[in-house]
Amino acid sequence: MRAYQVTTADGIDAIQQVEIDIPTPAADEILVKMKACSLNYRDILITMGGYVRNDIRPIIPLSDGAGEVVSVGSSVVGFTPGDRVIGNFFQGWKEGKINDAGLNSAMGGSINGVLADYFILKADCSVKIPDYLSYAEAATLPCAxxxxxxxxxxxxxxxxxxxxxxxxxxxxxxxxxxxxxxxxxxxxxxxxxxxxxxxxxxxxxxxxxxxxxxxxxxxxxxxxxxxxxxxxxxxxxxxxxxxxxxxxxxxxxxxxxxxxxxxxxxxxxxxxxxxxxxxxxxIYVGSTEMLEQLTSTMEAHQIHPQIDITFPFSQAVDAYQWMAQAKHFGKVVIESED
Missing domain, CATH: 3.40.50.720 (NAD(P)-binding Rossmann-like Domain)
Structure with a gap:
């Protein structure tokens, strides 16, 4: 599959597109085909190094992705292929107060993120996308x-x-x-x-x-x-x-x-x-429970995220450059061409 990786701490120029194997989900995980993902200011900082708990190289960046479930692990319940999902920013923070292990489960920094054709999510830290939201809209929710x-x-x-x-x-x-x-x-x-x-x-x-x-x-x-x-x-x-x-x-x-x-x-x-x-x-993002509360409230009030601009997957680095100019209103999104 295609994926982007941050390989050094030299800024946006450190992002490279690579070909790697499609990951296989563990028993408690789901494999998701990426449909859209979004950028946060954190993602620019990660390319420059020095961000707490986010100094792993190489790393697939971005925490915020939405996609379609392709396969599920042997112990997964509640998700089946074809479901539309987003993953929580912290893949180790389901509810309650976070611990050190949870803080070291941030997607796109501590663990691989979503800027790839496929990505892995923990089933118990994933949330189904409300029907009224597009993949691009849903991809803006996990962090901001x-x-x-x-x-x-x-x-x-x-x-x-x-x-x-x-x-x-x-x-x-x-x-x-x-x-x-x-x-x-x-x-x-x-x-x-x-x-x-x-x-x-x-x-x-x-x-x-x-x-x-x-x-x-x-x-x-x-x-x-x-x-x-x-x-x-x-x-x-x-x-x-x-x-x-x-x-x-x-x-x-x-x-x-x-x-x-x-x-x-x-x-x-x-x-x-x-x-x-x-x-x-x-405030450092939130738990899966908070993400669930958020999506329920947004659905009840039919709140649509504000997307400033969308880039195709092949132009992901251009999306970073746009974000770095700080001219955006709302969110910058990358969509799969598929």
């Missing part, structure tokens, strides 16, 4: 959407009329917007692009802030909330935005620390963490 669900619902205990701050218009933030609106919350979203902010408004964003026009965007958040602040912020920036985010969260609110888009440095602690009794919660 589950991360947003974990932060907003599992940790943030989202309630109607909560106010949520979303930084940027990448995958996690746009899924966060869609989930928050479906569950009755108010939303504030930032971007450097007025065009992207207009698109966010069409998805239901209540307030938008251009952070180039308003570099002190945390002050704008406080104005919008009449000085009260937000209940939860999906903090995808890291060190470059953490202090601003912390300063506009209301007392007893949550900073969901998700991303490192501004760099790998650790954020400095903000005094507002103490003075406003904030909860700073690290």
């Amino acid at each position: 959407a589950t991360t947003a669900w974990h932060a907003l619902v599992c940790v943030g205990e989202l309630k109607p009329d909560d106010t949520i701050l979303l930084l940027g218009t990448g995958g996690v933030s746009i899924f966060g917007l869609q989930i928050a609106k479906a569950l009755g919350a108010k939303t504030i979203i930032t971007s450097s692009s007025d065009e992207k902010l207009e698109r966010a408004r069409t998805l239901g964003a209540d307030h938008t802030i251009n952070y180039k026009t308003h570099p002190n965007w945390e002050e704008e958040v406080l104005k919008i909330t009449n000085g009260e602040g937000v209940n939860n912020v999906l903090e995808v920036g890291g060190a470059g935005t953490f202090e601003k985010s912390s300063s506009c969260v209301k007392p007893n609110g949550t900073v969901s620390l998700i991303g490192i888009l501004t760099g790998l440095e650790s954020p400095s602690m903000s005094l507002m963490t103490i003075f406003n009794l904030l909860r700073i919660q690290g």
Whole structure:
């Protein structure tokens, strides 16, 4: 079969297309024919090395894939050939709290991922795709959407009329917007692009802030909330935005620390963490149970993922290059030509 591998830590140029054997599923696994997969910022970092628990070379990249079950292991129940499935980001985290073994089961980093004609999934960490979603749409859910669900619902205990701050218009933030609106919350979203902010408004964003026009965007958040602040912020920036985010969260609110888009440095602690009794919660995707909860809620509300652009499998490296430009709104998808 065709597969892509990250072979060194030299960046996107380290990705090579290779021919390898089709894998054989173990007793508790399923073999899936890839129909579509999607990229996350993590996937670019993995090509550069230095990402925690993701330094295996060579590795088939990407965590997010959707496809059709081709064969099942001898002990598998609940899946049969022809089923449409996605796999959880962590193939060793079914439910409850994660342990070290689970953390070392991240697809496309700790173990082989989905950027191949066929891939292997653990049956108990796989989820059937709702009928209303295409393969391309379903392929966007395991990382970004589950991360947003974990932060907003599992940790943030989202309630109607909560106010949520979303930084940027990448995958996690746009899924966060869609989930928050479906569950009755108010939303504030930032971007450097007025065009992207207009698109966010069409998805239901209540307030938008251009952070180039308003570099002190945390002050704008406080104005919008009449000085009260937000209940939860999906903090995808890291060190470059953490202090601003912390300063506009209301007392007893949550900073969901998700991303490192501004760099790998650790954020400095903000005094507002103490003075406003904030909860700073690290969010690293989620469990299979969370993915199941997410897909059920999306189906109930008929939420469609926002796909920015789609590339064919043969142009997978071009998809990486597009992602690296950070011009996307929502998700970047790679589809099989079959």
